[in-house]
Amino acid sequence: MSGGSLAGRLVLIAGATSTSGAAVARALTSAGATVVAVGTRPDGLEALRASVPGNAAGVDLTNTMAATTSAAGMLCDASGSNTDGSYGDGTYCTDTAKVTTRSGASFEARKWVAGTASLGWYDTRSNSHVATGAASCPVHTGPDGTEYTSTPCIALVGPGDRFDYVLSVVNAGTEPATHMTMVDDLPVHGDKGVIGAVRGTAWDHRPTLATAATLVGKGTANIGYTAAEDYCTKDLDFTSSGCADGDWSNDFTTDATALQAQLDFTADPLLPGESVQLQFAMTTPLEVADAGTPTIAWNSFAHAETTQQANGNPRVLAPIEPIKVGVATTYGVLSIHKTVSDNPGNLDLSDTTYEMAYQCTLTPTRGQQQTVAEGAVSLTADETRTVDHIPAGASCAIWETDAKGAVSDAADRDHAKTITIEPRYTADDTTTAAVTVNNTYPxxxxxxxxxxxxxxxxxxxxxxxxxxxxxxxxxxxxxxxxxxxxxxxxxxxxxxxxxxxxxxxxxxxxxxxxxxxxxxxxxxxxxxxxxxxxxxxxxxFTTVPVTPGDSTPTPAPTTTPHVGSSGNGSDSGTGTGTGTGTGTGTHTEPQVGALAFTGANIGAGVIAAAALLLVGLMLLRVRRRNG
Incomplete structure (x- = not known):
């Protein structure tokens, strides 16, 4: 379509909030047509109106309405009728109205946010979780295909993940813009907006800037950062002298508390219907305490402009802060249950407590794996313990550190059971990631x-x-x-x-x-x-054991040879009684080499006396028996 070829034409687009519908609306308005957009999503229609170029002052717009009926014999009055099929089959009665635009300055501004696409969005009107890109939420699609949302929906993000902001401003008036200032007060616990309205961020740790802010669109940008809690906003007032040198630094810092963009369009004014965008990303803290379902960080920005009036004089617009936009973390609950399924020995387990450990990790989209929860629990058989406030999407490993000798199906870290934490979106949501660890006693x-x-x-x-x-x-x-x-x-x-x-x-x-x-x-x-x-x-047994009842062995008799003294002769003796006895002593000369014997020879006499005594005793015993 060549420029101006559709001037004066009014075009209705059904389904205008779709990607193709928005593209057609832009093409038609560029060709001079007036577009009437029809759609089922009010938020989408509002976003479309802000993104499609408007009209200059003094332009006459003709609006045509058409109506028909299924009844036979319908007649249209003199206002007009249409039968060419442009409104549908059959005859349509038409009427027109003329609207003339007036001169004025107006800017449509909105902030958009994109979180972790796999986590989806949260609709604050229905208090329900919806998928990323859901038709019930405002949707803005970036050049790279990223889908952003805005109030009343909230983007969801995981700890350590990056989330992206788009600050969009459209010249919705009839005057070209020459200057614009945008100031963004970044989220912090219990914060306020740039102009002072309470935002109420619940995150107990600040997110940090992940990228520098960049301008998309015409103009030159002077982008500054500050790490001050109480920073200068005078550049929003074009009637003032502005902020002092050093209040804002052009050096990017991840620790910034706010950022500012001063845009200059004097060389190429921002015409009615044209827009500019400021884009940057932030990183979610790894540790965000669970402060609600979900836990939200709010953000908003303020903007102010100057325009060129038809008479050549500048018009200064006061700063205004659009509605805040939210990004949120969600949390879930881990449930650990202990069972004993096999106990054939009937062990008494009434006092047995099993020790278990858990570790939950998340891997941010653009980062390294991080531990977001870990600890230990003690359980008896058939007991359940829950662990609250674990970031949604975390992968949790559960294992036994002391199975008390039992055979465990999660015996150590290498054999741990794993489960992913599902988010809870409302206070009465009972969604739980449940794990059972079983023991047996074969x-x-x-x-x-x-x-x-x-x-x-x-x-x-x-x-x-x-x-x-x-x-x-x-x-x-x-x-x-x-x-x-x-x-x-x-x-x-x-x-x-x-x-x-x-x-x-x-x-x-x-x-x-x-x-x-x-x-x-x-x-x-x-x-x-x-x-x-x-x-x-x-x-x-160091000795041969003696067992009671055994007989003690009797040693065999031994004969000891007697060696007599040197000399010749014999000894004899007699006794009187019932018996007789004779003793004889034999004397043998010592052999060569035998020890010499010295002193009196009394050995034979002693032996003889002992023999006579023995014989006497035997005779006496016999006599007593005979008597």
Whole structure:
């Protein structure tokens, strides 16, 4: 369409708030047509009106209305009729009205925000979560396809994620603009707007600037930053001397509390219908306390302009601050439940407390993974604990740090269970990310080995009795204690629930000189898939054991040769009685090499006397028996 080819024409666009409808509206107005936009979203129509060029002063606009009916015989009056199909099939009765634009200055301004697209938006009218780009919310699509929203909807963002702002100002009047100043007071807890209205940001930590502000559109920009809490706003008043040098710095800083853009259009005025945009991004704090559902950071900016009137004089507009726009963090709840599904040994678990840990992380869209929540909980069987205020979208790992000897399905960090935190959007929302960690107590094995050692081990005789006592958390395992009996060295294996602590004591040692138990102090039964717990009991016999009832062996008699003294002769003696006895002593010369014998020879006499005494006693005993 060539410029001015549709001058004086009135065009109605249905579905004008769509991307294609807005493009057609711009093309038609550029060609001189007057556009009537029709749509189902008032917010979208408002945004369209602000983005489509308007008209200059003194322009006559003709508005035509058409109506029809399904009734037969309809006649139109002299105002006019249409049958060419431009309004629809059939005959339409038409009438016109003329509107003439008047000179004036007006600017439509709005702030837009885009958060984490995957988290969606929040509609404050319905208090409900909606998808990014939802038809119930105002939508502005950036050059890169990013979808922005504005009040009454709020963009959602995750901790550490970046969110983007667009400050849009459209010349909605009839006079060209020559200067414009925009000042943005960045969000902070309990803040106010630039002009002073309470905004009420709930974030307890400031977001930080992620990018410098850039101008999109005509004009030259002087962009400044400040880190002051109480900063200068005099540049919004074009009748004042403005801010002093140094109040604003052109050096970008992430710690800025506010930013300002001074735009100059004197070389190329901002014409009616034209717009400019200021764009920048901020980073959400990693730690934002849950202060509501959702927790919102508000932002707004103020703007002021000067225009050129038809008579050549400047017109100064007072600063104005459009409606605030919100970006919010959302939170959810983690629920951890403990169960025990298998306990064949009937362990008493009434006093058993299991220790668990959790760690929740988020990876910002443009950053590194960050831990946003972590801690520990203690649970008994069939107990549930909840952890509140975890940022939505966080991935949480849950594992057991002390399963009390049980077999756990989340035994350590490497085998942790994971779940993603779902957001709660209203106070009565019960959405919960729930995880169950289960324990089992299958039967394990305890092997007791009996060993015999020492010089007397071969002659050692049993029985040997070993008492095994197993407990779990201070309670005896059912069937404990039990006694194992060994006739000799050997091995016995018994079934014991995993996690039980067992001690071994020998109560019948078979007369051993020493008894040892390895390991000392007891042993814990490992999980069923592991090797059996092994206890070794060793009896040591350093001498041949004597068992009551056994006969004591009698030593065999021995003969000791007598070596007499040197000399010749014989000794004899007699006694009177019922018997006789004779003793004879033999004297043998010492052999060569024998020790020499010195002193009196009394050995033979002593032996003879002893023999006579023995014979006398025997005779006396016989006589007594005969008597």
């Amino acid at each position: 039967m394990g094995h305890l092997t007791v080995t009996k060993q015999l050692a020492g010089a007397g081990a071969a002659s050692a005789k049993g029985p040997y009795e070993i008492e095994v006592t197993c407990t779990y958390q201070g309670h005896n395992v059912p069937g404990s204690p039990q006694t194992l009996t060994f006739a000799t060295a050997g091995t016995k294996t018994i079934d014991v629930p995993v996690g039980a602590d067992c001690t071994v004591e020998e109560t019948a040692t078979g007369g051993a000189d020493e008894t040892t138990v390895e390991p000392e102090g007891g042993i814990t039964i490992p999980s069923a898939g592991d090797q059996s717990a092994v206890v070794t009991v060793t009896n040591t």
